Amino acid sequence: MSAVIEAKSLSKWYGQVIAVNKVSFAAHSGVIGLLGPNGAGKSTLMKLITGQLRPSQGEITMFGGRIWNNFPLFHRIGFCPEQDSFYERMTGTEFLSALLRMHGFSEDEIARRSKLALETVKLVDAADKKIGSYSKGMRQRIKMAQATAHDPEVLILDEPLAGMDPVARWETIRLVRGWGKAGKCVLVSSHILHEIEAMTRNIILVHNGQILAEGDVHQIRDLIDKHPHNIYIRCSRPRQLAELLVAFPDVISMRFHPDGDALTLESKKPDEFYDRLPEVLLKNGIELEEITSPDDNLQAVFQYLVK
Amino acid sequence: MSVESALVRGWRSVNTIASLTLDTLFWSKKTIFVAAISALIMLLSLLGRLILTYRWIRSPFTPEQVFSSLMSTAVIHFLVVFVTLFYGTALISEEVEGKTLTYLLVRPIPKPTIMVGKFLALIWISTLLVIPTIFVSYAILYVRTDMGPFLEDIGVLGKDIGIVFLALVAYGSMFSLLGAWLRHSILTGLVYAFGWEGIVSYLPGFTRKLTITHYIQSIFPHEDAGTSIAMMIGERSGLLESILTLILLSAFFLATASLILREKEYVLDQ
Numbered sequence: 236m237s238a239v240i241e242a243k244s245l246s247k248w249y250g251q252v253i254a255v256n257k258v259s260f261a262a263h264s265g266v267i268g269l270l271g272p273n274g275a276g277k278s279t280l281m282k283l284i285t286g287q288l289r290p291s292q293g294e295i296t297m298f299g300g301r302i303w304n305n306f307p308l309f310h311r312i313g314f315c316p317e318q319d320s321f322y323e324r325m326t327g328t329e330f331l332s333a334l335l336r337m338h339g340f341s342e343d344e345i346a347r348r349s350k351l352a353l354e355t356v357k358l359v360d361a362a363d364k365k366i367g368s369y370s371k372g373m374r375q376r377i378k379m380a381q382a383t384a385h386d387p388e389v390l391i392l393d394e395p396l397a398g399m400d401p402v403a404r405w406e407t408i409r410l411v412r413g414w415g416k417a418g419k420c421v422l423v424s425s426h427i428l429h430e431i432e433a434m435t436r437n438i439i440l441v442h443n444g445q446i447l448a449e450g451d452v453h454q455i456r457d458l459i460d461k462h463p464h465n466i467y468i469r470c471s472r473p474r475q476l477a478e479l480l481v482a483f484p485d486v487i488s489m490r491f492h493p494d495g496d497a498l499t500l501e502s503k504k505p506d507e508f509y510d511r512l513p514e515v516l517l518k519n520g521i522e523l524e525e526i527t528s529p530d531d532n533l534q535a536v537f538q539y540l541v542k
Numbered sequence: 543m544s545v546e547s548a549l550v551r552g553w554r555s556v557n558t559i560a561s562l563t564l565d566t567l568f569w570s571k572k573t574i575f576v577a578a579i580s581a582l583i584m585l586l587s588l589l590g591r592l593i594l595t596y597r598w599i600r601s602p603f604t605p606e607q608v609f610s611s612l613m614s615t616a617v618i619h620f621l622v623v624f625v626t627l628f629y630g631t632a633l634i635s636e637e638v639e640g641k642t643l644t645y646l647l648v649r650p651i652p653k654p655t656i657m658v659g660k661f662l663a664l665i666w667i668s669t670l671l672v673i674p675t676i677f678v679s680y681a682i683l684y685v686r687t688d689m690g691p692f693l694e695d696i697g698v699l700g701k702d703i704g705i706v707f708l709a710l711v712a713y714g715s716m717f718s719l720l721g722a723w724l725r726h727s728i729l730t731g732l733v734y735a736f737g738w739e740g741i742v743s744y745l746p747g748f749t750r751k752l753t754i755t756h757y758i759q760s761i762f763p764h765e766d767a768g769t770s771i772a773m774m775i776g777e778r779s780g781l782l783e784s785i786l787t788l789i790l791l792s793a794f795f796l797a798t799a800s801l802i803l804r805e806k807e808y809v810l811d812q
Binding site: 282285286287288289304306307308309310312314316318320321322324325333334336337338339381 | 551554555558559561562565566569640641642644645646647648649650651652653804807808809
């Protein structure tokens, strides 16, 4: 079976800085996780795959054709960027419709596809509200909607779960797995192993612009478990939450942030922690504003791997 | 895909990008500034009319001469330049700074489509802000108890509007090119507009033909210092030559801006 995306000795440098260094890989249909700490070169690689950057050396192809300035190819690509940037004055429907119009669909088809995309990411209720008024999770979901509304065969998702609440995360993970099963080629990046692991077993490890390893997630998993996992939580009542979380056996440390609205904790078993957290929040009526995982723990594993 | 359907699709994409851009430009702080300049010009017209009507001071000018003076200085050399400079240099840079350009770059449209759509938006918004200013100023200075003077010079008003539109297109394409090319284009644009254009267009010899101002002065029906000097030394270009040059320059600037957009890696600036 020929590869959907194929990179051969692909390099990209910005002046003296090498962002991607002689990377070779082949991606077929299914979900592939691009895992690496911040600054590893994941986003640069994704920008090369989506034709926003031109390779400095080597080549990258999709369906056998070059990507840079090959505009018809973009009917087949959906890209969810990392940055939280929008045309703030537009509503969700207007945003999707405008972008779909550039794919050449009829107005009826645009309306149908916009509605379907908004239903898929559970944003129908906010469809006619301005994006500027959306919460961070909603903004993340409208980004996913614009990437998928034209039903592309290839989906490139750069940190798609960042800023989502646990329910939306779970829903997005389910969607990504579904797209993979449906035969799409989905490349999803994250610096959080358990997020990637929930979506796929097939991962590419990126560090310092190079691919360290690719294949099954199992081996890296064992290494990760030896390192405690940092979790940052911003919520309505962090002190009450901290009291409740102290009882979790896997939580080994906790510290509050100076603004008093957030805490960072270390967990030995992040999967179990993430499973239990929604119940604790719901039972105690604590409103979750943000949950992220700094990549310190993954960085430690990568340092171990590159030694 | 037939040529016709490709053209229809291309036009829809251009139109969509123009609408997106128009919304962003219109609701930016630049619009307040440009509207303030427009209002100032209309206020100057009103002041001129009041002075002349009530003879507050002795003035050798007629309302028609005041309009002529306003057109050649405040509108052409100031309002048109500022409007196109502010909006033209922002066309690409605002999308780069706002990190929204990505959404357009990953669509199945040729990149020049993006440039053309944005340029159309620039022309729409500039026309929307500049032309009413001219019309209102004309009305303030020309309306009397009878409509005679107003209708008598309506041809001049039509010419003015046509020339101002041509100036908007020429300067707009020039500043769009700077915006697509340079990261901090507004400063370069200011130097170009008030340095190069402001100085070189008043110099005798061939170099003045390297400015947009020269061709606009050549076809302008009103007199200003530059036009008078040009007339004295016989260095006005012909009507057809001036119009054709302005159109060709605009096409060249727009094509170059499109080429830059096609080849430049804008995400590096984000």
